[in-house]
Amino acid sequence: MCGIIGFIGDENATPIILKGLRRMEYRGYDSAGLSIRTNEGLRVIKSVGKVNDLANVQDLKAISGYTGLGHTRWATHGKVNLENAHPLSSCAGEMSVVHNGIISNFQTLKKELEKEGHTFKSSTDSEVIIHLFEKYFENGKGIKDALLKTVNRLEGSFAFAIMLRDEENIVGARCGTPLILGIGKSGSFLTSDILGFIEFTDKAIFLENKEIVVLGKHQFEISDFEGNLVAKEVTQVAWEFGTPTKEKYSHFTLKEILEQPRALERVLSQDQEQVDLFCKKLKTMAKVVITGSGTSYHAGLYAKYIMRDKAKISCDVVVSSEFNSQDVDHDTSVLVLSQSGETADALRATQIAKDAGCQVLSIVNVVGSSLARESDISLPLKCGPEVGVAATKSFTSQLALIYLIASRMGIGDDNMLASIPQKVESVLREAERIEKMVSGYTEARDFYYIARSIHISIALEGALKMKELSYIHAEGMAAGELKHGPLALITQGTPVVVINPTDDTYQETLDNALELKARGAKVIGISTVSNEVYDDFIPIPKVHPSLSPIIEVVPLQLIAYYAAVKMGQDPDYPRNLAKSVTVN
Ligand code: AGP
Numbered sequence: 204m205c206g207i208i209g210f211i212g213d214e215n216a217t218p219i220i221l222k223g224l225r226r227m228e229y230r231g232y233d234s235a236g237l238s239i240r241t242n243e244g245l246r247v248i249k250s251v252g253k254v255n256d257l258a259n260v261q262d263l264k265a266i267s268g269y270t271g272l273g274h275t276r277w278a279t280h281g282k283v284n285l286e287n288a289h290p291l292s293s294c295a296g297e298m299s300v301v302h303n304g305i306i307s308n309f310q311t312l313k314k315e316l317e318k319e320g321h322t323f324k325s326s327t328d329s330e331v332i333i334h335l336f337e338k339y340f341e342n343g344k345g346i347k348d349a350l351l352k353t354v355n356r357l358e359g360s361f362a363f364a365i366m367l368r369d370e371e372n373i374v375g376a377r378c379g380t381p382l383i384l385g386i387g388k389s390g391s392f393l394t395s396d397i398l399g400f401i402e403f404t405d406k407a408i409f410l411e412n413k414e415i416v417v418l419g420k421h422q423f424e425i426s427d428f429e430g431n432l433v434a435k436e437v438t439q440v441a442w443e444f445g446t447p448t449k450e451k452y453s454h455f456t457l458k459e460i461l462e463q464p465r466a467l468e469r470v471l472s473q474d475q476e477q478v479d480l481f482c483k484k485l486k487t488m489a490k491v492v493i494t495g496s497g498t499s500y501h502a503g504l505y506a507k508y509i510m511r512d513k514a515k516i517s518c519d520v521v522v523s524s525e526f527n528s529q530d531v532d533h534d535t536s537v538l539v540l541s542q543s544g545e546t547a548d549a550l551r552a553t554q555i556a557k558d559a560g561c562q563v564l565s566i567v568n569v570v571g572s573s574l575a576r577e578s579d580i581s582l583p584l585k586c587g588p589e590v591g592v593a594a595t596k597s598f599t600s601q602l603a604l605i606y607l608i609a610s611r612m613g614i615g616d617d618n619m620l621a622s623i624p625q626k627v628e629s630v631l632r633e634a635e636r637i638e639k640m641v642s643g644y645t646e647a648r649d650f651y652y653i654a655r656s657i658h659i660s661i662a663l664e665g666a667l668k669m670k671e672l673s674y675i676h677a678e679g680m681a682a683g684e685l686k687h688g689p690l691a692l693i694t695q696g697t698p699v700v701v702i703n704p705t706d707d708t709y710q711e712t713l714d715n716a717l718e719l720k721a722r723g724a725k726v727i728g729i730s731t732v733s734n735e736v737y738d739d740f741i742p743i744p745k746v747h748p749s750l751s752p753i754i755e756v757v758p759l760q761l762i763a764y765y766a767a768v769k770m771g772q773d774p775d776y777p778r779n780l781a782k783s784v785t786v787n
Contacts, residue, residue, distance in 0.1 A: 204277045204785040206274065206303065206394070207272070207273070207289075207362060208364075208400075209393035211269065211372070216239055217237070217267055217271065223392070226396075228253060228776070229590050229592060232277070233276045234252065235250060235274065235276065235288070236273070238301075239268040240268045242268075245368050251283060272301045276289060279305055280309070286326070293337040298337055304360035305787075306358065306359045307359035308358040309329075312331040321338070329363070335352075336349050351428065361376065362379070362380040362410075371419060375393045376416070377414055377415075378428075382416075383395070383409055384416060386437060387406070391418050391419070391420060397570075397571060407438050408425070409576060455591040456595065456764055459595045463596045463599050463624075463631070467623055470584060471607065473582065482608055487562065492535055494526050497667065499541050499594070501663050501664040503538075508656065508660075508749070514609045514612035521552075523549045526548070526551070526555060532560070536563075537561045539556075543568070544573060546574075546784055548784070550577070553565075557577070563579050564580050584604060589782075591774065591775050593671050598664060598756065602752055619747050626744045638765045640727075644698050644762075644766065650700070651679075651692070652678070652679040654702035655708035657748065657752060658708065661702050668764075669762070669763045672764060672767035673772060674770075674777075674778070696725050697724045703729065704748065705745065707748075713736065716734070729743060731745040741758045
């Protein structure tokens with residue numbers, strides 16, 4: 204998933220585009236580039252690595268013009284190198300394109316265009332867009348005509364912007380991946396994300412699927428892929444998405460872990476009427492299916508237990524990449540969980556559900572995201588912007604909101620949630636001790652996490668955090684499965700995190716810890732009571748078992764974060780990953 208930005212206005216585009224790219228860097232950080240229309244033609248500057256590397260390219264600051272494009276890349280097709288960095292150019296360099304998505308029929312189109320004499324300079328899928336546009340533009344029926352012909356030849360998912368040396372306007376198109384128009388005083392923007400222009404304006408127009416735009420400094424025209432004009436409403440987006448900064452913290456990830464008590468208080472200040480309406484809708488259908496990807500899928504697993512125990516509703520949980528029309532029918536409510544609201548697998552699951560006549564409900568953090576707009580009803584997570592690629596505060600916020608909904612659908616509010624922010628605060632006070640403890644584990648090649656019942660979702664989440672932040676192989680599992688195979692993996696010193704709050708799973712999980720110890724494992728205990736079986740122990744406050752997962756995950760986030768820092772990884776921008784995955 205990449206970040207694209209286009210700007211056309213009355214100010215120098217270079218600094219404006221750089222600022223937008225910095226804000227969208229969490230979308231991909233393999234390479235970055237921009238193209239500025241100057242009096243001498245299009246000037247393209249690219250660099251491998253982060254936006255900072257681009258900003259330090261010698262000539263960049265000398266380049267100025269009122270129109271430009273920018274891109275930050277997450278490589279899917281073609282290696283991470285300068286040739287494959289965007290913006291990509293037409294044969295004669297008079298046109299530039301920036302693209303986010305995957306063109307699935309690029310090989311066929313590339314062969315056709317090469318036969319017609321086009322020269323390709325990269326091994327990306329995206330480059331076919333600019334050569335196709337160039338081909339149709341040369342037929343001289345104008346940029347809108349060329350754009351319509353181009354989009355109707357492309358297959359896959361795409362959001363792109365094109366700028367021409369000899370044309371005033373820039374053009375763009377959306378099919379799948381997000382594209383947003385920003386209407387500012389000094390000019391207009393086209394970006395993948397509100398963050399791309401939020402510093403300059405809060406007036407946004409969200410392009411729907413299969414729409415194109417011809418954009419001028421202070422006017423625009425939006426049409427569908429047949430060329431029919433489409434009327435649009437301007438949405439005022441929340442400034443809260445303004446300027447997430449690290450403040451005094453060394454990383455966004457640490458800041459977001461330490462922000463959780465405040466985030467949880469905000470989550471609980473939901474619009475009660477909206478929550479009641481959400482609960483009512485969730486109850487209307489005979490069946491409930493929950494879906495999400497990665498950490499959001501783990502929140503779904505927690506929801507399954509809570510809905511069963513609190514609301515007496517049995518739910519299926521399906522990971523979004525495997526979601527299938529067989530899983531649902533017209534009498535199903537589908538609850539989609541997503542921090543970004545732009546995860547392609549979650550959006551595809553949503554489309555499958557809608558096509559099957561289901562009711563789609565969602566819980567999303569990013570206001571105005573595609574999922575929030577495409578759901579029948581959507582509840583905002585309200586945990587504030589999350590920049591670190593590893594989901595932390597959004598996860599505990601998802602669990603808290605799911606608990607609120609389930610209790611509201613069942614026995615009604617039990618107020619037990621109100622004490623959770625302060626309980627999380629008390630666990631965060633262990634941060635320093637956890638940091639010291641982690642030093643003893645950074646040589647490990649494998650890490651295992653075990654738990655039972657509702658706590659299994661936390662074992663899976665702890666392992667995911669360790670993988671994506673420290674790059675140590677990690678696996679979370681049901682403790683009861685150990686003896687059915689994984690126990691063979693345990694040798695002298697193998698670290699195993701045992702999540703073991705004092706509820707009805709306590710004794711059996713403790714027995715598992717003893718079995719692991721007998722095989723030489725180094726056992727880290729996360730529990731309300733210590734025990735000699737633990738080599739290291741992290742205390743957590745006692746709360747109701749169904750709320751304990753919100754607390755238990757916090758030490759696991761810190762273990763993964765400190766392991767990453769001690770191993771010299773960049774916790775905010777883990778290799779090969781991106782904050783939300785907008786391609787399938
Ligand atoms: C979690 O730390 C990861 N960033 C990833 O697994 C993420 O949870 C997944 O891509 C889903 O993202 P979403 O919640 O924005 O849909």
